[in-house]
Amino acid sequence: GAGVSQSPSNKVTEKGKDVELRCDPISGHTALYWYRQRLGQGLEFLIYFQGNSAPDKSGLPSDRFSAERTGESVSTLTIQRTQQEDSAVYLCASSFGESALLYYGYTFGSGTRLTVV
Amino acid sequence: AQSVTQLDSQVPVFEEAPVELRCNYSSSVSVYLFWYVQYPNQGLQLLLKYLSGSTLVESINGFEAEFNKSQTSFHLRKPSVHISDTAEYFCAVSNTGGFKTIFGAGTRLFVKA
Numbered sequence: 424g425a426g427v428s429q430s431p432s433n434k435v436t437e438k439g440k441d442v443e444l445r446c447d448p449i450s451g452h453t454a455l456y457w458y459r460q461r462l463g464q465g466l467e468f469l470i471y472f473q474g475n476s477a478p479d480k481s482g483l484p485s486d487r488f489s490a491e492r493t494g495e496s497v498s499t500l501t502i503q504r505t506q507q508e509d510s511a512v513y514l515c516a517s518s519f520g521e522s523a524l525l526y527y528g529y530t531f532g533s534g535t536r537l538t539v540v
Numbered sequence: 541a542q543s544v545t546q547l548d549s550q551v552p553v554f555e556e557a558p559v560e561l562r563c564n565y566s567s568s569v570s571v572y573l574f575w576y577v578q579y580p581n582q583g584l585q586l587l588l589k590y591l592s593g594s595t596l597v598e599s600i601n602g603f604e605a606e607f608n609k610s611q612t613s614f615h616l617r618k619p620s621v622h623i624s625d626t627a628e629y630f631c632a633v634s635n636t637g638g639f640k641t642i643f644g645a646g647t648r649l650f651v652k653a
Contacts, residue, residue, distance in 0.1 A: 528576065
C-alpha cells in the first residue's frame with residue numbers, strides 16, 4: 424500500500440480481555456517495528472521484525488504481550504488479559520532495512536489508540 | 541543505556557518569530573540523532589538527521605539542528621515559523637549498531653497568528 428496501515432484506529436476494551444492490533448507495512452519493506460506511546464511520554468520500543476523473525480523482543484513489557492509477522496507482510500501485536508496500564512497509542516513503522524532507516528527514517532502508521540477500562 | 545530528554549512539553553510562539561526546541565541525550569557510544577515531526581492527524585515523519593560529518597543539518601522547510609557532542613545536545617531551530625509548522629516534534633537517538641531508536645516525549649509547537 425501507499426503507507427503503513429494500522430487497525431483498528433481506536434479500541435476500547437474491558438480489563439482482562441485480549442486485544443489484537445494489526446499493522447500492514449509498506450510493500451517491500453523488510454523491517455517492521457512496534458512502538459508504544461503512553462500519555463505524556465516518549466515512544467517506547469516494543470519489538471522489531473526483519474522479515475518474519477524478531478531479532479529484538481527486548482521491549483515487550485511482559486509475557487502478556489506477543490507479536491508475529493507473516494513473511495514480509497502483516498504483523499499482529501496481541502495483548503492478553505489487558506490491564507489499565509496498557510492504555511496507550513500503539514505505533515507501527517516499517518523500513519527497507521538499516522541503511523534505508525538511517526537515511527529515510529521510519530514510515531509510521533497513524534497508530535491504534537487502546538483504552539482499557 | 542541511552543535516553544532522550546526534551547525539556548519543553550509545549551512551546552507557544554507567534555508566527556514569524558524564531559523558535560528553539562531543546563533536546564539532550566545520554567549515551568556511552570557513538571550515536572545517530574534525528575528529529576521527527578507529527579502534523580495533526582498524520583503519522584510521524586523524519587524531519588532531519590545527523591549521521592556524521594557537518595554538525596549542522598538542515599531540513600527542506602527551514603529547520604536546522606546542531607549536534608553538540610560536548611553538551612550532548614541536538615536542539616532544533618527555525619528563524620521564522622509559520623502557522624503550518626504547528627505540530628509535535630520528537631527528538632530521537634539510535635546507536636550506530638542497531639535498529640532500536642529511543643524517542644523523547646515530544647514537544648508540541650503551537651504557532652499563533
